Amino acid sequence: MNRPLPGMKTDSYERPNEKWTETVLVASEDGAEVTTTQRSLRNKRAVFTLAVTSFIVGTTLILFNSPYRNEFLAPGPLCSSHAQILAGQGADRCAACHGAGDKSFAQWFSDAISGGRSIGACQSDLCMECHKNSLNADYALVAHNVDPAVLAEMTAEKQRSGQFSLASYANVPGPPVNPLGELACSTCHREHHGSESLSALTDAQCQICHSDQIHSFEKDHPEFTSTPFNRRSRIAFDHTTHGLKHFAQSGMEFDCAQCHIDDERYDTKVLAPFEQSCAMCHEDEIIDSTSRDTLAMISLPMLDLDAISDAGGDIGQWPEMATGDFDGPLPGIMRLLLTADDEAAAILATLDRNFEFGDVDPYETDQVLQACDLVWSIKRLMHELSVEGSEAIKRRLEIVLERSISDDELVALTDGLEAPVFQEATRRWLPELTTELAVRTPGLQQYSLSQFGDGEVLFHYRPRSSEDTLAENPLKELMSANVSADQPAPSTPDPAPETVAPQQELAVVSTTPDPRDTSTPPAASQVIVNNERGDGGDEGGVVRNQTLRETPPVEIPAEQLLVENPLKERVEQTPGNTGAPVQVPPVAANAGQDDAPLAIVNTQSGSERQIVNQSSSPTAAEPSMPVAGNRQPTGEVLAANPLKERFGAPPVVPADPAVNLPVVNAPDVAQTVEPMEDEVAVIPNPHMETGINLPAVADSAPVSVPVSDPPGEVAVVARGAWIRNDLILQIGYRPEGHADSTLSEWADMITSVENADVRFETSALFEELTRQNSIGTCRNCHTVDRNENAFVVNWNGENHTSALREFTKFVHGPHLIQPHLQDCSYCHTLDPESNSVASFEGFDSTVSISNFEPIVKDNCASCHREGQTDSGCTQCHNYHVGSRRIGD
């Protein structure tokens, strides 16, 4: 600041560096110099600058702290949907998506200094606040929302197969990922551009990582190599043979839509249920196989007693009819249970995987002795079962499988198979069992078995294992185990073995509880009634009338049956049995709509009757028949019986379990099963599908009247029940038809065991259940996949397994609007030469021979090409995988 002093002469330098310039003005009159000073132009500029700056900055700061802050700061309008959501909240609108939204300027500053994230949640987290439901929350931010490990695996796989290459982040500066490999939402979704699409992703952007350059779909997108699923279909179904042979021959139309129906949203095709698709042709196969044999649990082998005695072995008492040459199988289940017994395990480990007693060479002493030991362990098994029933099974399974078995699982497996059954069997086959065992294992504390009716038998039991092993030996519980007192009172055991006469083949076993404890509340029957009410509908009503007409109510003391029928508990324990909902409803639906099933049923049931009649006769005619001979009719008889129930009622009113029992069974039993009443004995068992279950009960109705039991009989049950066969000395399970829960349970159990196919404990049962034409012929249609080392049976044939988004999407709906596309074969062309059978044989799901030509890209490209329909990557490919589809 240097204003010149008034009147002071100054030098002639111009001083533009000073704030003040003086101008020498010569006054006009008396040329006297007058010097005025004024701000220099620069100084004026400085003042102006200061004013402008302070105004603008000041205004800005004021607005920052004003209520208009958000409006002032917002860098642009939001996309419509976000705008609508946020419209409501005023002040903290920004804070919904920005951690900094409700913070002060100072905090922003410190945030910027600290390199960010010091304030509030990071934006991606805030996004997930709302979008967590629609995204796979665990991997919401990683690439494709897939576990990076898995993704890497898939990538490696695809790269191996040369399907595509993935650029490493090294050569291109890829999207910004953090050490966890996460991307921020804002990487792709850029807000504040108003109506512009938030999710638009250009092909170029896809191809940052997917580095092989695909310029347009029609030009250089790779040709489709596989049918949509690059695995074999889960149901072993050969479209070629069906379409061109079977359907053609039977003069039926091979209509895709019969099996491939729209899902509720019309965007994917799903498989129609069994009853609607396969049943009409394939049901009887299943029936046949189940009629032919059972899933044996206990089977006493034929033993060559002479050879044994020669070898110096001793097997104690053995049924007459099971003596002769060494023979008889070692059923999978029994083998499994035996291996829980160390002694047996030791032997079985040495024996061949599919050892049968037939293999025993009578002249090989040690083989014979081994057999004896095996027999003893079988006896121990029998005894254990007869003492504890399912508990024993559970325990032994747990030992072998080395895992705990839940009650539900046990119930599903044993399906009501309880001690009494085995006690009965023991009484009939090995009456001496307990005493033998007592003798064989002396010097033990005793406990009373009340079940052997009159007179208690003192009985000593000692586990074969030594004291120290006693601890972990599950059998030891046996000592303390007090078997429930309310066992049905059996008739007195026969003193002499010879009373078991070979010629007396068939007998009816009464498993009816002894009359004193008829303690069942009517509630039990109520349960059923409720059931009916539950899913009956008016059909139920109709059937009910029939019930009233045809059934003498008195004859069915339902509560008696229900007494030991675990159904009661089941109804409470396992509500909504897992399998049921999948299968039944469609049938229920269809039953009402199309009459095809009904028609089938009628014819079926018709034929059944004949079968029954025929089958009944021979058994009636020649009571005395060679065992071998007599097995057949037994089979017949047994086969006949279920058919009646099955086709008599269920298809008509599948949803109505309670009612159908009188409808068919009572009269049927009255007329046709009459003659074989004395042949059939029921081991009543509850069933998942009560509709199937109860007929069995019904069957037993007439025979359930306590009768004096002639010795030596075969206990037989209806479909889906356990059978004791005195002819072959076997206790086994007979499936009730398709989707038998017990059978599938055993299958699931055995396949879930690691390396079940090779382990000596399990291999037998595995083989038994998963071979072609096994009992129930499950494997004929349901493929078995090996994953890692365990297996899984594809009960569900659906290929669209998940409701979640996948990498590739195809929606049938809009395409099928196009007239020329409505014929499926436009895209799915059947290859007449193809034979897909081979692909279903092994356990390898990736071996896939399709009946269809691969879908041709040009089919798609004819519409999806530049200038016509959108043909960008995102048209068919999803980025966000594993998330629920929008609207789910």
Next chain:
Amino acid sequence: MKPPRTSPNFTFSRRRLKYAMIAIISVAVIGLLVWLQNRNLRHSTFFTGYLLMGSILFLTAFNLRKKIPVLPAFGSATMWMQLHIYVGLSTFAVFGFHIAWRIPNGMFEGLLAFLYLAVALSGVYGLYATRIMPRRLAALKEEVIYERIPALQRQLATSAKRLVLEACESTDVLARFYVNKLATFFERPRSLAYMINPSGRRRKQLLDEITDLNRYLGEQQRPVGAQLSEMVQQKDDLDYHRVVQGRLKLWLFVHIGMTYSLLIISIIHGIMAHAFAGGLR
């Protein structure tokens, strides 16, 4: 004695070409980087933002350089000016990349963009002015310093008045003419029209009138007329100097006046950009 920097093959056109090339190439490179980042789903806005901020700071630093004239390390003002021009022009492109060639539709960002454009465009005008105006001034007879103009005009006015007073004993032609025409011309500043578009119209007009006047002047007054016309020209030149030099200085009011608000606001903008950046923890 160090000689002025004149390398033998130095020409201004060559330098212009060189710098323009560098500028264009670097803009192209930046554009490429931006494209690459966008294509790779990265936010190029941070890149361009920092680039802009850096450029603006650098451009502002020119002022600092002027405050420290002595240091050789700082390079000559000429060099700075050249960089200032070409970096400044380049920022247009960078700015375009930064706003993705959209018109910013937020209030705050709008303000920022306005400030930038105000500064940048005024700069462009300044470039034009500093290249065109000097020649016009150089064409004039006299060179004057802006600050001295008022004083000179004052002197001119007084001397003209004195001249007329002395001359007007015999006849009042000159006096009347002076009072009617010249007085305002010498005493008053020029019209706004002249300020906007300085033209020699009035000058010519007056000179013609003076020559016409000669007919009515006596022998001894003729030279006075000549002197007057001389003065008129001087006055007109001074006015012209005032307008043109004024233009050379006034554009800086916008260019510098806005600069500091631009700086501050853009720093705030940068801080916000970081605080509000959508990202990961």
Next chain:
Amino acid sequence: MNAIGSQIKRPGRWDEPFDETISDEDVFRLKQLDPFRQMDPDAFSRAVPLEGILKNDCRLLDLEKGDIIVREGDYGNSAFLILDGNAIVSLVSLPAEVLGRKESRRLGWLESIAKLWKNSPHRESRDYAVQLEELSYVGAREDEQGTRIFLHDIPRVIPQGRSVELHPGEIFGEISALTRTPRSATVVAGSKMLLLEIRWQGFRDLLNRQPTLRKHVETLYRENSLRSHLREIELLKYLTKEDIEALAEETVFESYGDFRWNKDFKSISRKDISERILSEPVIAAEGDYVNGLLLIRNGFARLSREHGDGHQTIAYLGKGEVYGLRELVANSASEEQQPYMLSLRALGYVDILRIPTPVFERLVLPKIPAEKMPPVRTRTADSKQRRAASRGKSMDAGLMEFLVENRFINGTMGMMIDLNRCTRCDDCVRACAATHNNNPRFVRQGKKHDNWMIANACMHCLDPVCMIGCPTGAIHRDSHNGLVVINDKTCIGCGTCSASCPYTNIQMVEISDRKGKPFTDGYGKPIVKATKCDLCSEHAGGPACQRACPHDALLRVDLSTASTVTSITTRT
């Protein structure tokens, strides 16, 4: 602010003697020695007596062997008389580091910034509490008279036989002192010696009073200075030592024009150009018989040719340039003798060395290699070829006239401003002010010729007339870079320099103290000081004005050499 500042005594002619320590008996002893013994004290004015000169304008130097007395290229302002011992004059020019020409007075950039920081907000404020920085040379030795640089080993620096020895009673350095030319050679003390240094104001007085001394000086000049000068001349560098000496004997020493040309320059410059040219003393006229080769020893001469009624300036010749060579060569080549084609006129004060034609043809011509010969041109072909030549990168005639008429050709660091580029932003002035304690040292205003303006900034002239008549020697050549600088401390504000500067580039300013209060003498009159551009000599960056110009408009140009000017004016 009140007008009464701090008071100081008004400085006088001999307020600051050359050497405080010189005592009256020193003066008495000196008067016993040659050449003062022969001098008649009465010949001196009462104002400036011989004793006064000896006491105030002289100083005694006690030197050790190897001390450097004067350096080649220095603009020394004093002559030396050897009283005892002998001095060695090097005939080879010595490397700069030996001469200690380090930029020791240059500020480091931190200092520069610090200086900017300390800039006073007040006009022309001085701080006499702060002593000026002392010169400090590396490897220097201090004595009571200040710092001395000495050579450790003379033969190593000055090769045997390439030196001349001076003995007691001999004077050296007087030519530079008188002709204001740089020292022609470096002089070193050859032994322990006693030396009398006479500053040139004093020496000038002695000469004016003593014709004998003047003659003595002229002989001296012929003997040493002339030879070394002849050696410096491009054309003669092919001659052997003997030739040079012979040449020196034959060479005629002439001087034209007024030694104090600047006095009447302003009045002349008001005259019309044609008559101004005629008023200039003619050295050789167009059409005269070619009687020798003329070497410009000092000052400037105008080359002109008759053009219509007037004389057109073709070029100006500066120090070391030759006149008449072409004619001589042509004449020696052919029988047909041609006269001088152009006339040579003295601009102000010119020293001429004339090598007579026969001497030239005998000694010089044979030695000059053919390629150095100027092309022989006949008078007829001449004009055409000259026009052809002038079409090249030669200076526009108008501009040349402009530079010559205004004597800008005198300037080595003239401030040229290209008005076509200058935006009148005044950055140059502000930069200048910033480097000079917030005081500008030039005015961005001056004479202009079309788009070129020579601003009012000191040009650091070849012939710095401003230094003439400075009573205290405050204005002097910087002994490092030869810039004309004013020692603000010793300036008495007499205004002589300001008055004698023909370009009005020296401004007298009223100084004030740090508080901004003006310094005044006892009578309340303000103290004034002479100020001018010092080319920012103490700042490493060189002239701030040039560096501060953003538009390449302002340049500091050596106007004395036409080629430099052309290189600037022909920038495109």
